[in-house]
Amino acid sequence: MKKYDIIIVGGGPAGVSCGISAKNTYPDKKIALVRKETTPMIPCGIPYVFSTLKEVNDNILPDAPLAANKIEIITEEVVGRTDHKLLLADNSELEFEKLVLAVGSKAVMPPIEGADKEGVFLVRKDKDYLEEMKSKINKIQKVVILGGGYIGIEVADELLKGGKDVTVIEMMNTLLPTMDEEFGEKIKSIIEENGGKTITGKSVKRILGNKTVTGVELNDGVIINCDLVIVSCGYKPNLELAKNFGLVFEEGKGILVDDYLRTSDKDIFAIGDCAAKYDFFTGESSNIMLASTAMAEGRLVGTNLYSIKVIRKYQGVLGSFATKIGKTSFAVSGITEKRAKAHGLEYVVGVAKAIDRHPGKLPGASEVTIKLLFSTYSHHLLGAQIMGGDSVGELINMMSVMILNKMTDMDIDTLQIGTHPLLTASPVVYPVITATVDAIKKWYK
Amino acid sequence: MKKYDIIIVGGGPAGVSCGISAKNTYPDKKIALVRKETTPMIPCGIPYVFSTLKEVNDNILPDAPLAANKIEIITEEVVGRTDHKLLLADNSELEFEKLVLAVGSKAVMPPIEGADKEGVFLVRKDKDYLEEMKSKINKIQKVVILGGGYIGIEVADELLKGGKDVTVIEMMNTLLPTMDEEFGEKIKSIIEENGGKTITGKSVKRILGNKTVTGVELNDGVIINCDLVIVSCGYKPNLELAKNFGLVFEEGKGILVDDYLRTSDKDIFAIGDCAAKYDFFTGESSNIMLASTAMAEGRLVGTNLYSIKVIRKYQGVLGSFATKIGKTSFAVSGITEKRAKAHGLEYVVGVAKAIDRHPGKLPGASEVTIKLLFSTYSHHLLGAQIMGGDSVGELINMMSVMILNKMTDMDIDTLQIGTHPLLTASPVVYPVITATVDAIKKWYK
Numbered sequence: 001m002k003k004y005d006i007i008i009v010g011g012g013p014a015g016v017s018c019g020i021s022a023k024n025t026y027p028d029k030k031i032a033l034v035r036k037e038t039t040p041m042i043p044c045g046i047p048y049v050f051s052t053l054k055e056v057n058d059n060i061l062p063d064a065p066l067a068a069n070k071i072e073i074i075t076e077e078v079v080g081r082t083d084h085k086l087l088l089a090d091n092s093e094l095e096f097e098k099l100v101l102a103v104g105s106k107a108v109m110p111p112i113e114g115a116d117k118e119g120v121f122l123v124r125k126d127k128d129y130l131e132e133m134k135s136k137i138n139k140i141q142k143v144v145i146l147g148g149g150y151i152g153i154e155v156a157d158e159l160l161k162g163g164k165d166v167t168v169i170e171m172m173n174t175l176l177p178t179m180d181e182e183f184g185e186k187i188k189s190i191i192e193e194n195g196g197k198t199i200t201g202k203s204v205k206r207i208l209g210n211k212t213v214t215g216v217e218l219n220d221g222v223i224i225n226c227d228l229v230i231v232s233c234g235y236k237p238n239l240e241l242a243k244n245f246g247l248v249f250e251e252g253k254g255i256l257v258d259d260y261l262r263t264s265d266k267d268i269f270a271i272g273d274c275a276a277k278y279d280f281f282t283g284e285s286s287n288i289m290l291a292s293t294a295m296a297e298g299r300l301v302g303t304n305l306y307s308i309k310v311i312r313k314y315q316g317v318l319g320s321f322a323t324k325i326g327k328t329s330f331a332v333s334g335i336t337e338k339r340a341k342a343h344g345l346e347y348v349v350g351v352a353k354a355i356d357r358h359p360g361k362l363p364g365a366s367e368v369t370i371k372l373l374f375s376t377y378s379h380h381l382l383g384a385q386i387m388g389g390d391s392v393g394e395l396i397n398m399m400s401v402m403i404l405n406k407m408t409d410m411d412i413d414t415l416q417i418g419t420h421p422l423l424t425a426s427p428v429v430y431p432v433i434t435a436t437v438d439a440i441k442k443w444y445k
Numbered sequence: 446m447k448k449y450d451i452i453i454v455g456g457g458p459a460g461v462s463c464g465i466s467a468k469n470t471y472p473d474k475k476i477a478l479v480r481k482e483t484t485p486m487i488p489c490g491i492p493y494v495f496s497t498l499k500e501v502n503d504n505i506l507p508d509a510p511l512a513a514n515k516i517e518i519i520t521e522e523v524v525g526r527t528d529h530k531l532l533l534a535d536n537s538e539l540e541f542e543k544l545v546l547a548v549g550s551k552a553v554m555p556p557i558e559g560a561d562k563e564g565v566f567l568v569r570k571d572k573d574y575l576e577e578m579k580s581k582i583n584k585i586q587k588v589v590i591l592g593g594g595y596i597g598i599e600v601a602d603e604l605l606k607g608g609k610d611v612t613v614i615e616m617m618n619t620l621l622p623t624m625d626e627e628f629g630e631k632i633k634s635i636i637e638e639n640g641g642k643t644i645t646g647k648s649v650k651r652i653l654g655n656k657t658v659t660g661v662e663l664n665d666g667v668i669i670n671c672d673l674v675i676v677s678c679g680y681k682p683n684l685e686l687a688k689n690f691g692l693v694f695e696e697g698k699g700i701l702v703d704d705y706l707r708t709s710d711k712d713i714f715a716i717g718d719c720a721a722k723y724d725f726f727t728g729e730s731s732n733i734m735l736a737s738t739a740m741a742e743g744r745l746v747g748t749n750l751y752s753i754k755v756i757r758k759y760q761g762v763l764g765s766f767a768t769k770i771g772k773t774s775f776a777v778s779g780i781t782e783k784r785a786k787a788h789g790l791e792y793v794v795g796v797a798k799a800i801d802r803h804p805g806k807l808p809g810a811s812e813v814t815i816k817l818l819f820s821t822y823s824h825h826l827l828g829a830q831i832m833g834g835d836s837v838g839e840l841i842n843m844m845s846v847m848i849l850n851k852m853t854d855m856d857i858d859t860l861q862i863g864t865h866p867l868l869t870a871s872p873v874v875y876p877v878i879t880a881t882v883d884a885i886k887k888w889y890k
Contacts, residue, residue, distance in 0.1 A: 013871075013872055013873055016873055017872070017873060020873075021882070022884075024882060024885070024886050024889070025889065042803060042804055042866070042871065043808075043868045044803075044864070044865060044866055045803060045804055048807065048866055050630070052807060052808070053804065053806060053850060053869075054806075055805070058806050059804055060804075061873075065873060070646060089729060091638060093821075110821050133570065138509050139448070148542070148605050157662055176851070181611075198699045246664065261707075273677065291864060292861050292862050292863050292864055292872055293861055294872075295862075295872040295873065295875075295878075296859055296860060296862075299858055299859065299878070299882075300858075300859050303858070304478055309858060310855045310858060311855065317861070318861045320862065320863035321863045321865070322863050322864070322865040322868050322869070323865055324867040329864060329865075329867075329868055333863060348605055358487060359487055359490055359492060359498065359503055359785045360502055360507075360788065361492075361498060361503050362497060362498075363497070364835065366838045371750065384464070390835065390867075390868055391835065391838060391839045391866065392837055393863075393864075393867075393868025393869045394836045394839040394843060394868075394869065395839045396843075396863050397840075397862050397863055397869075398839060398842050398843035399848055400860070400861060400862065400863065401843055401846045401847055401850070401852075401860070402846055404519055404849040404860065404861070405846070405852070407517075407846075407850070410755045410756065413744055413748070413755060414741055414744065414745050414746075414755060414767050415741060415845070415849065416737050416763045416845060416849070417737050417740075417741075417760070417765065417842050417845065417847065418487060418735070418737050418765035418766045418767050418768070418776060418778060418841050418842055419489065419736060419737055419838075420766070420767040420768055420769065421487070421489055421490045421493055421776075422493070422497075422765070422769040422774075422835075422838075423767050423769060423774055423835055423837065423838025423839075424838045424839065426458075426460055426487065427458055427462070427736045427737055427739075427740040428458055428462060428465075428506075428510060428740070429510070430740075433740075433744070436544045437465075437466070437469060437744075444469070444470065
């Protein structure tokens with residue numbers, strides 16, 4: 001039987017970052033990463049295999065960082081455990097001192113009549129499945145996407161780039177419901193300008209066709225014909241191993257862990273999509289599944305496997321993410337107005353628009369819109385939503401750093417921000433500042 | 446005699462931001478902004494009038510924000526003061542309660558023999574001067590630029606884009622001496638790849654020619670022929686008014702101010718390039734002149750004119766700036782290795798390189814390099830230097846927010862960073878994190 005000090009189960013971003021972090025902290029420990037997949041996918045790159053990337057193969061999560069850190073890769077399924085031993089599908093056993101479960105999540109198929117027809121696909125993180133899906137898409141024209149969350153709209157955008165006839169159907173009243181309405185409305189208009197159709201506030205009653213999909217029927221009876229249906233209605237944590245291992249978990253939420261991601265077994269940790277999470281502000285259960293969160297957890301656990309070396313400063317999930325639809329980028333971090341209302345948080349909103357070059361005649365200029373929420377009483381920044389050019393991708397990370405540091409309106413107002421004509425908005429209208437000033441003015445009134 | 450509550454002297458970014466901030470805080474106060482220029486320039490946009498922008502007129506600092514805030518613009522020179530009255534060049538007087546000096550800085554002409562010849566230009570913030578300079582440049586081919594700081598290299602880059610024969614001469618051993626050598630070397634290679642010449646570690650003994658420039662002679666006797674010389678050897682604070690008004694100032698440093706930018710006269714404030722500054726880390730005098738600093742001061746003073754409403758949290762100048770040479774962006778915030786050595790600060794360096802898209806085959810990908818300095822004992826982030834694609838412009842602002850919040854290596858290691866295939870590096874190699882981990886590994890050794 002092979003013996004390892006540390007075994008990580010799962011080859012996604014959480015597992016990889018945990019392995020690297022463990023090797024950096026404990027260079028003498030023997031580490032193995034056990035995964036089912038020969039070639040794991042970059043999860044957030046998956047929508048781009050349908051048009052921007054030539055082939056699914058272009059989206060493989062590279063093994064080089066694991067090799068460089070002397071982490072052994074074992075490609076096999078874990079099927080059981082007794083004490084400090086893992087049982088693999090090929091009947092071999094692996095011994096461990098510390099075990100990390102990073103087994104991720106799987107796409108959810110909602111209980112819709114006809115979901116089992118040929119031509120109905122989920123957005124799964126599986127190379128062979130994605131290759132089959134891509135080859136089917138290449139042969140047809142009309143696609144219906146169920147779900148207007150970020151994966152749904154990213155796939156829609158890609159299929160439009162590939163010249164397909166695309167309809168996105170979202171149950172909520174706007175697309176990308178994790179952001180406020182005005183951003184969802186903008187996404188709707190971009191998809192429609194690019195030739196797509198969007199239907200919001202309606203659900204799908206059944207998927208039509210005999211053996212193969214021919215359309216979908218909405219709850220109001222309207223029928224939309226199509227050759228293929230892509231279902232993007234969320235993901236749920238993979239809990240089979242936790243169940244099998246006798247760990248405490250909660251269905252739909254994940255494996256229960258403490259602040260240091262320790263499970264009910266002291267030598268077993270759980271990180272990433274399979275681990276239960278709590279919201280940064282409200283402390284309530286959070287179903288956010290993002291590589292950024294998973295990786296932060298992976299690094300924390302990798303460092304703290306044998307003793308707490310890194311003190312965790314934050315309690316929960318911030319939910320920082322960015323996307324790009326057409327030529328416009330969208331990003332959010334922290335609390336939206338929608339969520340503030342739902343949770344009874346009192347807030348003041350500041351908004352600003354600016355051109356992200358100065359003067360605006362310089363090349364590459366786009367308009368950027370920022371919406372900030374501050375806590376009415378403590379004046380802390382609660383959340384940020386941005387749309388604009390490519391710089392939005394790092395702007396939102398600056399906002400996350402501000403939120404994590406509990407910065408207030410006044411802290412932001414006196415910030416020293418670097419600006420440059422070819423790279424950012426003018427310092428006079430730098431939108432993070434002007435949105436903050438907009439909020440301050442509401443307090444002064 | 447006209448009476449105002451608040452008068453701001455100077456129409457640059459500091460003055461404008463102060464005016465807007467004052468109006469936001471004290472909406473009932475009557476505010477005037479007095480400036481010499483009919484059409485002030487966007488200071489950091491000036492290098493781009495030589496090629497990227499069609500004309501100098503495209504770089505005018507807009508008056509719209511002043512108009513929108515009902516700030517009266519008075520175009521006249523201030524020539525004197527008695528108590529709470531300003532005397533203007535047209536002999537009229539203006540009464541004020543609170544006065545803000547935002548009179549900026551002027552380009553320095555070093556004492557070089559021949560500096561008075563025709564065809565020798567400074568980079569002045571004056572529209573007519575810049576128009577004359579641009580029209581001269583359009584008629585000639587060979588340009589020597591004295592000074593390889595950020596304005597020198599930005600002008601060099603612009604003139605190369607315009608097809609000129611350009612030589613940059615810098616006294617220090619590398620270009621852009623405000624960053625560490627490796628970044629200066631990269632800038633040198635970009636300028637040379639684009640057909641420019643660079644000479645470092647040498648100074649200019651004299652400017653040659655009869656009435657008009659024909660070349661420059663270096664301190665080692667080498668002669669470089671040229672049709673035009675642009676001198677970009679720094680700026681010094683405008684102190685004439687401070688002298689005239691009897692305020693305390695220090696030659697070369699600026700008008701002396703306290704933490705709230707109050708001068709030796711309790712009703713007079715000084716902000717921006719004309720006010721003395723201190724370094725964020727070392728507390729020593731700083732000669733950094735950046736719009737970002739000026740604006741932060743402007744906002745602080747505008748809010749605090751009648752009472753301290755915003756408590757200042759930082760003491761000094763961070764020196765956060767970005768630039769773009771060729772297709773590569775460069776940025777710095779806080780302490781460089783060079784400065785740490787000069788000031789005896791003990792530090793640990795972390796470096797990382799990554800592609801700013803994931804997978805790297807996605808469009809728009811560039812390599813980004815990050816160098817971080819952490820304090821050896823306190824583990825605080827001391828400084829960041831970055832080169833890469835356009836996202837560097839906002840990445841450096843995230844780093845500034847981290848430095849201002851006194852984040853440590855461990856705080857950064859557990860950060861929740863949002864990433865997206867089309868906008869940022871992969872979470873697995875996100876360079877801010879990996880550079881931090883690189884530093885952490887050096888501690889663990």
